[in-house]
Amino acid sequence: ACKLIISLGFLLGTSILGCATVDPRTDYQRADGLIAERTGVKEVYDPSADETVEQKVAELLADGLTLDEAISVALLNNHGFQALFQDIGVSRADVVQAGLVSNPSLSMIVQFPEGGGRSKLNVGFAQQLVDLWQIPVRRRIAEAQLEQTLLEAARRAVELSAEVKTMYHRVLTLQRAEAIAVENLHLVDESLKLAKARFDAGETSQLDFNLVRAVSFDASLELLAAKRDHRVARIELARALGLSRSDQSLTLVET
Numbered sequence: 001a002c003k004l005i006i007s008l009g010f011l012l013g014t015s016i017l018g019c020a021t022v023d024p025r026t027d028y029q030r031a032d033g034l035i036a037e038r039t040g041v042k043e044v045y046d047p048s049a050d051e052t053v054e055q056k057v058a059e060l061l062a063d064g065l066t067l068d069e070a071i072s073v074a075l076l077n078n079h080g081f082q083a084l085f086q087d088i089g090v091s092r093a094d095v096v097q098a099g100l101v102s103n104p105s106l107s108m109i110v111q112f113p114e115g116g117g118r119s120k121l122n123v124g125f126a127q128q129l130v131d132l133w134q135i136p137v138r139r140r141i142a143e144a145q146l147e148q149t150l151l152e153a154a155r156r157a158v159e160l161s162a163e164v165k166t167m168y169h170r171v172l173t174l175q176r177a178e179a180i181a182v183e184n185l186h187l188v189d190e191s192l193k194l195a196k197a198r199f200d201a202g203e204t205s206q207l208d209f210n211l212v213r214a215v216s217f218d219a220s221l222e223l224l225a226a227k228r229d230h231r232v233a234r235i236e237l238a239r240a241l242g243l244s245r246s247d248q249s250l251t252l253v254e255t
Helices: 013-017 025-039 047-061 067-077 079-098 131-200 206-240
Strands: 002-009 105-112 120-126
Touching: 025 047, 025 067, 025 079, 025 131, 047 067, 047 079, 067 079, 067 131, 079 131, 131 206
Parallel strands: none
Antiparallel strands: 002 105, 105 120
16 A cells, blocks of 8 residues: 655643743742852842842942942842853753653554555654653753752852952052052152252252152152053953943942
């Protein structure tokens, strides 16, 4: 007999397997707990409350930024750190996917007798039975990957907190260094005025006057270098906090 085979793939998830949903909110809460345990910061980035991040950051930046507030801003607003929470959501989706069987298929076989007569229609229903023993293995692997992603988020939170602490104190140090450089230049300029007056009065030689001018020139260079280092440190801190590179209005209130 001549056979005509038609295979149709279709979804029967709602009638056979139920509706599979992905809800990573519990995983986000677990990550929050791990991070709070390791850093002491109670509130970190949560993709399910992404619309509130900007407001929370603005509140932390108001009236100056303490060291603890700077760490909180970083754990809310650092873009690389936020990406780790997106990975947590992806890992949860992998766990859900690992627990699903392949879509079943419906096959229809039409048989036409060679000597005439009625044709026969055979209907078959096939399911990937191999999935039934693979699912537990796939699920364990996916759950282990999710656990690793959670631990990676906690590890990165500790690293980011340490980086922000270093950057914060570096900004304070260079801010003070710039202020000292300004004071030094002012003192040297006063000395240069005095040396110029004494040189004009014939009380000192050209060599003595040039030595004071050289000191003034060096002080100017030191001030330029201090300003540059201070600006670079602020840019690096702003980047770690997830703020604009051009934002130089950060007010650090620690000493």
